[in-house]
Amino acid sequence: MEIDSDNLAVGLKRKAEGTGDDDLTHLFDDDLKESDLYPQPTFNPWATNKPAQLVNVASELDANDPEWLRLFYRHFFPYNSYYKWLNYDSTPKPSRTFMHREFCFTLQDDTYIRFQSFLNQEEFKREVLRLCPAKIDLGAIYNIRPKDKKNVRPAAFVPVSKELVFDIDMTDYDEIRTCCSGGDVCSKCWEFMTVAMKIIDKVLRDDFGFRHILWVYSGRRGIHCWVGDERARKLNNEQRRGIVKYVEVIRGGAYQQRKVRLPANLHPSLKRAFRVVRQHFPSLVFNSQGVFKSPEQWEKVLAVIPDRGIQAKLKALWAKVPQRPPREKWEDMRKAIEIAMSENRKKTYLKPVLRDIMFQYTYPRLDDKVSTHINHLLKSPFCVHPKTGRVCVPIDINKCDEFDPSTPPTVQQLCHELNSYDARVKAAAAAGDNGAGSQTTTGNNPNQKIPDWQKTSLGPYVKVFERFVGGIVREARDKRRMEAQTQASLEF
Amino acid sequence: MYARRLHRYTKIETEEEIEYDFDSIYPVRLSLYLEPPLLEISMDEFEQCAFDRMQILTALQNSQIRSLSPEQLEKTMTEAFEKHMTMTQSTPDAPVSQEVLANERLKDHISHYILRLAYCRSPELRAWFLKAECALFKYRFDRESLEDQIAFLEHQSLFWRRVSDEDKRLLHDKLLECYIGAKFHDEVADGGPEDDSKDEGEAEERAGRVDGSETSEVRDHNPRKEQARKRGGSDAQGTADSERDQDEDHTEDDGEDEDAEEDESKSGSRSDKKKKAKNKRLERQADDDENEGLFDFDDDDEDDDNGESKVNIDDVIFFEVDFERAHGLVGRRAVYVKDGKAYVPMAEQVTMVLEMFRDRLSDSLEACALALPGMDEDDRLVPVLDNINDQYLGKDYTTTSITGELHAEDVNGLTFHMPPCMDQLHTELRNAQHLRHGGRMQYGLFLKGIGLPLEQALLFWQKAFGKHTAEQFNKEYAYNIRHSYGMEGKRTDYTPYSCKGIIMGSTPGPGDHHGCPFRHWPAAKLRDSLSARGLDDFDKEDVMQFVQGHHYQLACTRYFEVTRAMKMGILTETLQGGLVEGGKSRVASQETIEHPNQFFEQSYLLFRKPSKTQAKGGSAGDMEVDEEEVKAPLVRGGYTYKKTPQSSDFVPTHPQQQQQQQQQQDPNVEGAIDLDEDDDDDV
Ligand code: SF4
Numbered sequence A: 001m002e003i004d005s006d007n008l009a010v011g012l013k014r015k016a017e018g019t020g021d022d023d024l025t026h027l028f029d030d031d032l033k034e035s036d037l038y039p040q041p042t043f044n045p046w047a048t049n050k051p052a053q054l055v056n057v058a059s060e061l062d063a064n065d066p067e068w069l070r071l072f073y074r075h076f077f078p079y080n081s082y083y084k085w086l087n088y089d090s091t092p093k094p095s096r097t098f099m100h101r102e103f104c105f106t107l108q109d110d111t112y113i114r115f116q117s118f119l120n121q122e123e124f125k126r127e128v129l130r131l132c133p134a135k136i137d138l139g140a141i142y143n144i145r146p147k148d149k150k151n152v153r154p155a156a157f158v159p160v161s162k163e164l165v166f167d168i169d170m171t172d173y174d175e176i177r178t179c180c181s182g183g184d185v186c187s188k189c190w191e192f193m194t195v196a197m198k199i200i201d202k203v204l205r206d207d208f209g210f211r212h213i214l215w216v217y218s219g220r221r222g223i224h225c226w227v228g229d230e231r232a233r234k235l236n237n238e239q240r241r242g243i244v245k246y247v248e249v250i251r252g253g254a255y256q257q258r259k260v261r262l263p264a265n266l267h268p269s270l271k272r273a274f275r276v277v278r279q280h281f282p283s284l285v286f287n288s289q290g291v292f293k294s295p296e297q298w299e300k301v302l303a304v305i306p307d308r309g310i311q312a313k314l315k316a317l318w319a320k321v322p323q324r325p326p327r328e329k330w331e332d333m334r335k336a337i338e339i340a341m342s343e344n345r346k347k348t349y350l351k352p353v354l355r356d357i358m359f360q361y362t363y364p365r366l367d368d369k370v371s372t373h374i375n376h377l378l379k380s381p382f383c384v385h386p387k388t389g390r391v392c393v394p395i396d397i398n399k400c401d402e403f404d405p406s407t408p409p410t411v412q413q414l415c416h417e418l419n420s421y422d423a424r425v426k427a428a429a430a431a432g433d434n435g436a437g438s439q440t441t442t443g444n445n446p447n448q449k450i451p452d453w454q455k456t457s458l459g460p461y462v463k464v465f466e467r468f469v470g471g472i473v474r475e476a477r478d479k480r481r482m483e484a485q486t487q488a489s490l491e492f
Numbered sequence B: 001m002y003a004r005r006l007h008r009y010t011k012i013e014t015e016e017e018i019e020y021d022f023d024s025i026y027p028v029r030l031s032l033y034l035e036p037p038l039l040e041i042s043m044d045e046f047e048q049c050a051f052d053r054m055q056i057l058t059a060l061q062n063s064q065i066r067s068l069s070p071e072q073l074e075k076t077m078t079e080a081f082e083k084h085m086t087m088t089q090s091t092p093d094a095p096v097s098q099e100v101l102a103n104e105r106l107k108d109h110i111s112h113y114i115l116r117l118a119y120c121r122s123p124e125l126r127a128w129f130l131k132a133e134c135a136l137f138k139y140r141f142d143r144e145s146l147e148d149q150i151a152f153l154e155h156q157s158l159f160w161r162r163v164s165d166e167d168k169r170l171l172h173d174k175l176l177e178c179y180i181g182a183k184f185h186d187e188v189a190d191g192g193p194e195d196d197s198k199d200e201g202e203a204e205e206r207a208g209r210v211d212g213s214e215t216s217e218v219r220d221h222n223p224r225k226e227q228a229r230k231r232g233g234s235d236a237q238g239t240a241d242s243e244r245d246q247d248e249d250h251t252e253d254d255g256e257d258e259d260a261e262e263d264e265s266k267s268g269s270r271s272d273k274k275k276k277a278k279n280k281r282l283e284r285q286a287d288d289d290e291n292e293g294l295f296d297f298d299d300d301d302e303d304d305d306n307g308e309s310k311v312n313i314d315d316v317i318f319f320e321v322d323f324e325r326a327h328g329l330v331g332r333r334a335v336y337v338k339d340g341k342a343y344v345p346m347a348e349q350v351t352m353v354l355e356m357f358r359d360r361l362s363d364s365l366e367a368c369a370l371a372l373p374g375m376d377e378d379d380r381l382v383p384v385l386d387n388i389n390d391q392y393l394g395k396d397y398t399t400t401s402i403t404g405e406l407h408a409e410d411v412n413g414l415t416f417h418m419p420p421c422m423d424q425l426h427t428e429l430r431n432a433q434h435l436r437h438g439g440r441m442q443y444g445l446f447l448k449g450i451g452l453p454l455e456q457a458l459l460f461w462q463k464a465f466g467k468h469t470a471e472q473f474n475k476e477y478a479y480n481i482r483h484s485y486g487m488e489g490k491r492t493d494y495t496p497y498s499c500k501g502i503i504m505g506s507t508p509g510p511g512d513h514h515g516c517p518f519r520h521w522p523a524a525k526l527r528d529s530l531s532a533r534g535l536d537d538f539d540k541e542d543v544m545q546f547v548q549g550h551h552y553q554l555a556c557t558r559y560f561e562v563t564r565a566m567k568m569g570i571l572t573e574t575l576q577g578g579l580v581e582g583g584k585s586r587v588a589s590q591e592t593i594e595h596p597n598q599f600f601e602q603s604y605l606l607f608r609k610p611s612k613t614q615a616k617g618g619s620a621g622d623m624e625v626d627e628e629e630v631k632a633p634l635v636r637g638g639y640t641y642k643k644t645p646q647s648s649d650f651v652p653t654h655p656q657q658q659q660q661q662q663q664q665q666d667p668n669v670e671g672a673i674d675l676d677e678d679d680d681d682d683v
């Protein structure tokens, strides 16, 4: 359900005036004051929490309680670097890029409010804490503030830039994966995502020269990619489509057996990708997915071979020895094709078939609409997935092999971690003032506060994010310097 | 005529006289149309220009959709240009005066801008126009001599950085791989080289073929190819032959076969581009070994033997551009991409130019759309622009007179000639004795178009709405009918809906029966209905192929051909492709069905007079429909669709047709044209 923000504001006000919100605010006795303090730019939202209360709250909440979200947004969402990222500038002053950005909030009752925009970090944070959205999506940066959309003709409201994004969802692999289906994912099929990250990241960096790339776990069964380079943000839809088509090799719907048709001579980019394909194909297809272990699956593979003679021959052969190891079955295919080609000179078209099957069973599958439409929404990093409760954390591309979708923390977990951290600190403080010397903080010294996320297993993920943001900020600074220099050289 | 005025044109703001120098404004025939032309033209000229350009654009588009052979395309387009927009080139042998050239080029320029104005007004119109203009630009660019192409590029100062020899040496292997790959990729990806919108259809088409290997027959999307195959005697229904056909189809699909020659001869519709690529392909045969290592999982070698000995890029000039500027080539993986740069070989310049043309035009259409609301005030222009848009929607069937000779009771006997969209409405009307608004409009205006006058229409509808009392009917429906005949309200004389209007118009909801069956019916229902009309599996799939490719009007055209031929007891091919006896088809010259009324008229005319030609194709005695049986309608109206070049073959011979049109444009000659008589004279 989509509702426009005016009505929503009214609705929410009513809600806030009612009991709902008040009950919640009792949980934190200093909350009301806090929200009054927001305009202060130096305000540190993490500074005033009392760990003891968090313990109580967290232990009383049911796993599905929406209050978890509130705790998450209050304690763990990395507002500072998030704002720096979307501001794309080296100064903290809000830029157009931030102010004209569309945010879309999906509330917990599934209503969503599109075309939200904020003047600064504080306003954003205040709204997030007030609405506690189940999901935050990021849209494009428009020529005017999305909030002012109503004031202009529809045609005069146009998206001007946005990160180049990719969305890879495990459900697109359902026809080739056997371990899970639908929303489920396990470490076996996650290998598909690993392959996707490796291949696409290379393309973006080496071929297109992008530097600021963030990979994010979507919280359940997929990954998102954000390319923050200025050049990437300025691409128009056509150019985005160019890149997507350059990357994409899987085409065709469910009814199409053979989804990959590549030329005999692979493009250098695909040649590079093929090395990754070749590396992962055996483990994925022969082992974890067991594609050659059930007739239903292997017949799908055979159907790709455009030669009914070979199909029939192998079907019969494998029906007799279904236990034949996958590698040998693959050998069978290879031999059968070789024989067919040697018997009939015309059948050279069979030659790339096996290679194409490898692509079909390994290569990334993109949701191209997300990438090619500049105004398409994509879920923001650091949301909490409503089904799994896990945080949509960034993935370190250099360690993407190690990423396991069951490890990103849930909010519950984070709360417990935070509580035990604070308990430890407290204990250390009690044990003697010297003991805490190695740590930079104590609960009593607000000036030396470290952010709550850093006290938990979310920390390393935020660090990955900060590296990404740092790169962007540094580039923005360099650009400013350059401009200042040219300016200076012009003046003298 | 325009150019003379250019001399006298005074810039309003500055009052300075602008002197145009023919040489400098249009030194070349091609244009990117970056600046609008500055001159005053009359409303009539305005409309005429727009109309003429529309003819060119639609002629080209139709040819491409129908995959005409290069020769046919050439012929069609040459005729179209001659008729509507001559674009000569001065050569030493045949010098043409600068003024003539300037005039032609100016018209090209003006007409482009007028259509821009008319077609910027909705995303859908913009998309259509963009596509049509790009196709036209490419068509024209391809036909310029190399010198003219270069002259054009220089004039536009289109400059790209040339890759230095040093860089080229460093990048040699990669460039070579892409160079070879690109040639090949073209063939895999290109169903029809100019049509980039049909990816979806193409994918489905391929799917059809591959999956077809499990069923019994493999059909081709391209009707001409199909036809050729049938003529070649390997009728795909023969089992042995179909087997072979399939193999060939796969080979074609895979594109890297040695069947190139056969392939070439089988499909007349492949473009020259293919031929060029063929040589490369043969050379490549030797390179396939490269993939040897791929089955071997432990072997990570990169065998870079690309057969450098055969393909040589030493003489090829490469340009280095930002990948953004070559996004089309990038998307096809036709160029090497490194660090944000694309390396484009000389031969792909066309693509780059075209991409730029498209990008700029696309941007300016958007800009134009933003600026246009201010222009709406100029209310002289708006109706004219609307009218131009209507041409795209194909609202050609204006009924110039509302009097006519068709009677309410005749309608029933004419259903055979109605296209499926109307036939379904008629049937529904019979059964339910009611039609909802969408259906009433669609069918009512169609009937008006075939010559049902107002009084008869009222009669017809009242009878058809049998469940309503006369009073009810008069209260609820009569007004609408009179309204649609321009006798009420704004007194707009509504014209029958065109196919495009129906296909893209309001999607029928539950309970609605309007729309185009090819577009709006689920495939299963459509198949059933086609069977019910006597199509065999073979023909049915033929039609369905078009439907799947989203070419609904082509599906309808095919349906027309198949069913009419069936009724006449002749082979479909005799009706197809204008090939009956001496190249003259009796069907209105192979046009795509653009309009339900066109469908009707073509069918009607086809059966009205059995002629000798036709008697040869089949026996006239077989015909169930003949002139006695079918009540002749008085066909009226400006047959503007016949103004398209191909239509000169239309049944009434040329001079008469012209005369006819002249008469019709003259409002004083009332109801003077009776096709019947004209044709009787003819026979
Ligand atoms: S294509 Fe045109 S004539 Fe044919 S059924 Fe559809 S709308 Fe009617």
Ligand SMILES: [Zn+2]
Pocket (backbone or CB within 6 Å): A179, A180, A184, A185, A186, A187, A188, A189, A190
């Ligand atoms: Zn799994």
